[in-house]
Amino acid sequence: MTDTQHSQRRSQATASVAAILAESAKRFPDDVAVVVGDRRTTYADLWAQTLAYAGALRARGIEAGSRVAMLVPNVEDFPRVYYATLALGAVVVPVHALLKRGEIEYVLRDAQASLLVCAAPLLTEGAAGAALAGVDVVTVLAPAGGAGGPGGAGEAGGADAPAGAAPGTRAAPDRFEDLAQESEPLDTYVPRDPFDTATILYTSGTTGHPKGAEGSHFALLEQANTNLLSTFDLHRGDVMLGALPLFHTFGQTCTMNTGFRVGATIVLLPKFDGDGALAAMVEHDTQVFMGVPTMYMALLDAATRTGSRPPLRYAISGGASLPLAVLERFQQVFDAPVHEGYGLTETSPVATFNHVGTTPRPGTIGTPVWGVDVEIADPETQDRIVMLPHGQIGELVIRGHNLMNGYLDRPEDTAAAIVDGWFRTGDLGTKDDDGYLTIVDRTKDMIIRNGYNVYPRQVEEVLARHPDVAMAAVFGTPHEQHGQEVEAAVVLRTGATVTPQELIELVAGEIAAYKYPRVVHVLDALPLGPSGKVLKRELVQQFSAKPAVTTA
Template identity: 45%
Template sequence: MLNLSVVLEDSARRYPDRTALVCAGRRLSYRQVDEWSNAIANLLASRGVTPGARVALSCPNIPEFVAMYHGILKAGAVVVPLNIMLKPQEIAYHLNDSGAEVYLCFEGDEALPTGDYGRAGFADAHGCREMFTFAGILSAGTGSADGDPGAAWAPLEGMPRTFATSVRSPEDTAVILYTSGTTGRPKGAELTHANMTLNALTANRLFDSNAIRHDTYLLTLPLFHSFGQTVMMNAGLATGATLVLLPRFEARAALDLMLAEEISVFAGVPTMYWSLLGALDETVDVARIADNLRVAISGGAALPEEILSDFADRFGIPVLEGYGLSESSPLALFVDPQRGPRPGSIGVPVWGIEARLVDADWDDVPEGGVGELAIRGHNVMKGYLNRLDATAEVLRDGWFRTGDLARRDEDGYYFIVDRAKDLIVRGGYNVYPREIEELLLTHPAVSLAAVIGTPDERHGEEIAAFVILEPGAQIGADALSEWCKERLAAYKYPRSIEFVTTLPMTATGKILKRELTAARQAVAS
C-alpha cells in the first residue's frame, strides 16, 4: 500500500523541527506543514470527500500549495492542480472534465485575480459542489512562526491537527495533470501514487540528494506543473530539504534568495537561466552563490549552448538537462551527472526507465535512424482520464509514444530532432495550437485560422496566428489579439496575427503549417 503523502509524513516524523518551507521571510517546520495538511484532510473528509474523489487546486508557489496538495492526498483524494493563469472558461472545462467535487482556489490580487476567475469558472462547473478560497498565510496575519499556519483560515477552525492517512494502492490515481496533443482539448493524465513517488525518489537518486546533505531548494518553477511538483517539491520533501518558495519568478529576486538562503539546488526553464545571467552585475556576489550551488537543472525546452556555457563559466557548475512529459511524471531521460552534459542532448533513460525509437507501426527503427521516442517504466501514466481511444493511441504493452522524433548516438545519448506534433513550447509552457485555433474560430470575424510557433530569443518560441477573415469583416490584429488575451492564459494568446487570403493546404484540406513556418522564417531572415 502506498500514499504519495509519505514524502511529507516521513520527513515530518524524522525531522519535525527542521525548516520545511520558507516564503517571504516566514519559516515553517515539517511538523507545522504536516499538521496543517492533516487539518485540510479533516476539512475535506468533513465535507464528504471520500477516497478516489477529485479535488482541484489553483494556487501559486506559496505554503498553501504544499499543505493543500498533501492534505488532499491524505484524505485519499486525487489532486487536480490547475494552472493559475487559466481564465474562467478554461477553469470550468477542467473542473467539469476532471469531475472535481471540491475546488480550492487562491484569492489572488489585482494583477492576477485568481479568485475572481475561479468563482466564474466554478459557476459553470455543474458537477463541482463546493469551492473554498483562501488569501494565503502571508497576507492573513497569522502571528508568530511558532503558531498554527492554518489558524487564520475560517474553514479550518476546530479541525483536528491529526489525521489517519487514507490507505491507497500504488496503482490508484494520485494526481491528474492536464496536457494535450495538437488536436482536441486538454486531456487529464492519470498519474498513480507509484508513478509520482518513484519519480521523486528517482530525482533524488539522479542528483545525489539525501537527508544528511540537507539541501536547500529554490522553488520558482510552477508547482502546478509536473517539473516543479515532482523534481523539486516532492523530491525535496522526501529528503527533508528546505524549500524556499518564490511565487513569481524575477531574476534579481531569485539571485537575492540564492544568497540569503544559501540555495544548493535550482531548477528552471531556459528563459530563467537567460534572465539570471542578464541580471548579474557588480552588486551580485556570484562567488558566494556558486559556493553553495550544488545542482542546476534545466528542462521544458532545449537550453541554448551559449547559455549553458555562460552559466558554467559564471557559477562553476554545469546545467544538467533532461526530458520528460506530464504523462511521464515527468522524469524520463536525463544527462548522466557522472558523464557530464552533452550539448543538444536530452541524455539517457533515468533509473528504471527504458527508451527506444519506433516507427508508425511500433517497430524499432534501424540503428542511427530517426524515430518517435517511446518510453516504458515506473513513470508512465495509467492513461488519459475518460479517454480510452486517446490512451490506446499512445500506450501499448507499457510503452508510451511521446510524440517527439529523436535520434540516438553511439553512446546511447538521445537527441530530439523535431516534434511529431505541432506543440509550441513558450517559456517552458506547452501551448497547443488547436485550442487557440478553435477559440479564434468562435470570433464572428474569423473564417479560418492556423497557429504556429516561431523562434523567439527570450521565450524559445512565440505564438503566431494566420487568419482568414469572413467576407466583409473588419478587425485589427491588435484588437483580435486582445480578444484572445481576455479568454486565454497569459502564455497562450497569439502575440502576432497576420491576415491572409489563403492558407497552404494539402489536397485533403489539411493546412500545411510547415510552409507557414518556412515562409515566416524567410521573411525574418
C-alpha cells in the first residue's frame, strides 16, 4: 500500500508486526531471545538494538512504505533488521541467501527496493545484484574498520560498482552497525493500518519469474496468535532450534514471529547440517524442533554417529510431505511426537495442522487452523471454485485471515490465484469426513504414464521404507511411447548394499505396474532449494537428456 492509499484508511485500527518483539521486550526483558554460538541476547537488548537499527534506516532515508531488502543469514542481525524495518512502517523484502546476482537484481527491481542490507559474507553476489539494480547497500557482519575502508570484508563491490567490476574498485558499503551508533534510535514502532503490506516474500518461481506475495500486518499477527492459541505446543521459556532459514516463510513466521510472540528462546543456526544441528540441540537442551523433511532425514543420519539426544518434547514438520517411514524413525530415535502441517507463502503460511491436544494422524496434514477454511475443488475448472465431495482427489483451496494481500503489481496473477475468495494452491489432496486433509502431490509434479495418474509421493513412501535409502525423489521424464516415464533419484546411507534394480523390484512388488520407477539413479545428494525442498525440476532437466533403458 502506498502512503497515498494509506491516507485513505480502511478503519482507525492500527497494527504492526514489530509489536511482537516490542511487547515481549516489555514482558520478558531479561529472558534470552536469541542464541548464536556462545552469544546470548535478551529480549530487552534485542529490541534496543532493533530501535537503533531503525534509527539508522531513518537516517538513510527509509520511511513508512519504503521497501527494504535484506540478505542476511540466521544470526541476530536478521531479527534486528527485520523488526527495525517494520518499526519504521516500511516493508521487509527478505532475499533468499542462495540467489545469484542476476536473481537478486530481479527481486530488488521488482520490489522497487530502496536499500539492501547485506551480510558481509554474501556481498559478492548481493552487492553485484544491487549494482545491477541501482540500489544502495549497507552491510552487517563486516569487521570493524573493514567495510567502508581499505582491505575490509565489505570490498565485494559497493552499490555503485559496475557489473563484473573487480572487488574493491568502488567504495565498500557502510557498516550498518556504525550507522546505528551514529543515529538517533526510534522511541517505538510506527503504527500501520492492519492490512498494510508488512512483507514481500518471493515465491520459488517454478513456473516463471518469482512473484512477490504481499503479507499484511494483520495476517502475520493473526498467524502467530492462532499458532499459539490452538495450533502449536509452545510456551514461554521453550528452547527452539532456529534451523529453518528466516528468509523463508516457515522459519520467519513459525519460528521467529511465533517464538518471539510467546517468549521462547531461539537457537539460530547460520547454516544447517545434521551433525551441527544435533550438537546444538543437545548443548542447549532444545525442546522444540521445526523442520522440513530433509532436515529430519539429516538428523536421523547424524543420530547414527552419536548417542546424545536433546530433551525434545515436540517436533513440527512442514514444507513438504514427510515420508511415514522417516516420521516413525524420528519418533523412535528422538522420543518425541511429530506433528505435520501445511501451508504456503501466500497463506502466511500455516493453513492446516495436527493441532495441539489431539493425537496426530501420521500421513495427514491435519485439519484447518482456527478461522481458516480448506476444501477440495475441481482442478480443471479455473474460472470458479467447484467443490468436490469428501474422499475425492482435487485441488486444495484456502480462505481465511491468513491470505496474502496479493502478488505485488501482478493483478492478473492475483486474480488467477484467488478465485471466489479462495486461494488455489496447486496442490492435490483429499479431505475425509473428519476434516483431515492428505496431500497427494503437487499438480505440477504429477506424472501421467499411459494416461494414468502417478503421484510421486506414493512411490517415495515405498522407497523411504527401505533401510538403505536415506532420501528419495520421484519424477517424470518425457517418453515417446508412454508420454512420461517414472524415474527415481535416491541417496543411500553409508554402507548401503542395495542396488537400483533391487529398489525397482521392491516398489514393483508393492504398487500397480504403471506406477513403479523404471529407472533409479543413485546420487551423492539431491538438489535442494534454500528452504530444504527437493528441486524436482532440476532432476527432470538432468535426466530428461539421458536415454533411459526401461522395462515394460
